[in-house]
Amino acid sequence: MTVSVEVAAVRDFLAECTPFNELSEEHLTLAAGHVQIAYYRAGESTGILDYSNPKLLIVRSGAFEVRNGEGELLDRVEPGGYFGYPSLLTGDAITNQAVVIEDGLLYQIDADTFQQLRSVNRSFDRFFNQAHAKRLRHAVRFREQNYQLTRRVGDLSSREPVTARPDLTVAEVAEIMTAQRVSSVMVIDERQQLCGLVTDRDLRARVVAEKRGPETPLSEIMTRELTSVSAESLVFEALLLMTEHNIHHLPVTADGQPVAMLTTTDLVKAQKADPVYLIGEIGHQDSVEGLKGVSRDIPELLRSLIRAEASADQIGRLLTTVTDALTRQLIKQAVEKYGEPPVPFAWLAFGSLGRRDQTAISDQDNGMLVGDAVTQGDDEYFLAVANYVNDGLDACGYKYCPGEIMASTPDWRQPLVGWKKQFLRWINQPSSKALMHASIFFDMRCVYGDQSLFDDLQATVCDAARGNEIFLANLTANALKLTPPMGFFKNFVVEHSGEHKNTLDVKLRGIMPINDIARIYALSIGSRQVHTLERLQEAVSSKLLTLKDSRNLTDAHEFISRLRLVHQGEQLRDGVKPDNHLNPSTFSSLSRHQLRDAFAVVNNAQSALRVKFTHGLM
Structure with a gap:
């Protein structure tokens, strides 16, 4: 097929880039034919990532940085590198921003073409899924670990705000506060904008103490000079404001309209x-x-x-x-x-x-x-x-x-x-x-x-287990009975009936097998480590596992465990008894793909374990 000089030049460049070099000639030409070219000057940061029309962005020349909504650096992308793909994979409007560090050219591939290339080439699809997973781990690794300092105000305030108009009387507002069991009311004008605040203390100090009557309108006693925060503000910032102004109620607003009230009680609960x-x-x-x-x-x-x-x-x-x-x-x-x-x-x-x-x-x-x-x-x-x-x-x-x-x-x-x-x-x-x-x-x-009592017992156990071929072979054979829930065609094998129909027990079929693998390696060398990830590290030091295999198992353990914890957190939020049963149909396509990869890692590690230890049964 004859192509233009311009398309041929793009195709030649893409052919040198992983994973485009995995594509057939036909699909490589297809990709090159759909490329749009854009030029950006250093310092630009707007319009590069358009999440209403997501695209795969390939750096042809220059340098770009990708930063999250808080301005934290997620990636630095140079010629041959990519960004913009997370939205294409998840469908979510991720709020990252791109900044041009050096003047450069971007090759842009539209969503339909990107999805077509994923569907026809497994290596192409896997590359971008793994790149996204790596970026997620990078983002979490460099996130500030003191989560109390990085929590958002919106995480603490859950109930709808209690509001009143300024022409309501003190008596009417007192009834509202009693019925709603709150200690403050936010006052709003005809445009629904926050214009004042009335608290229990105001009723005492400005009504009772000043001998005002119950028919006094709120406009005469409300606090007009207000300090407020947005739901995206840090809890730490809110705490500083409340301390600085000696206040116990802090309105939470969006575009001037009240959305919640943050109180000292909320902060105490957060501290707990x-x-x-x-x-x-x-x-x-x-x-x-x-x-x-x-x-x-x-x-x-x-x-x-x-x-x-x-x-x-x-x-x-x-x-x-x-x-x-x-x-x-x-x-x-x-x-x-x-x-x-x-x-x-x-x-x-x-x-x-x-x-x-x-x-x-x-x-x-x-x-x-x-x-x-x-x-x-x-x-x-x-x-x-x-x-x-x-x-x-x-x-x-x-x-x-x-x-x-x-x-x-x-x-x-x-x-x-x-x-x-x-x-x-x-x-x-x-x-x-x-x-x-x-x-x-x-x-x-x-x-x-x-x-010392424990150390004596543990030494006896580790010495007896070390190199005991029959014990380790039996332990391995027993551990291999728990395999990842994957079918022949790499589909998830879920429960078909009962209370947990259409779900996977990710503890039994995902996390426990990794724990078993780590335990067997540890016992085989007489290790005293009991934490799964530390056992895997010792297995590398003892040449029982390669560094790559250990990292794959560690990532699989983290990913599956994280899915389980998020699931349990949602159940606790909803007042449901936590369990280990997850429905894969509720996952994003990326999460399902990553879970399959995690199960494949476990399956491969079990195969290696079988070869290494079950000869003791022969």
């Missing part, structure tokens, strides 16, 4: 969603009832962390830290009640709490490791302490373990010698029950008490 605040409050409680009250703020902590785009790993560690603090305070209360322990002991955490990756769903997996000098009579003390802590955790929202893996159960309240015998039995006689326990008990951590 700070893990440092929560842990401090936990340390001040001397009763289960007090801890129960503090624990009610944990769901809001989770939602706050999700809104701040903290990583799933960060969220898991923070929630675990709060749970650790609750557990320690309960143990301290129990010791205060029952006296000092007769022999040293350690409180053990297993499973997700042991791995430091807790979510909104948390039942109890714990035990007590007691010094070998314990006597039969001493167990009465330790049972009392265990019952106090287990009951207290249940009261705080950490439900009793359905399998009774709790310190109050005799099997999981043992002297050191008893725990060693139990673990050695599981390792040397890997029955189906022992393998089931491995996914819980081999992820253990000391939360409180004598660390």
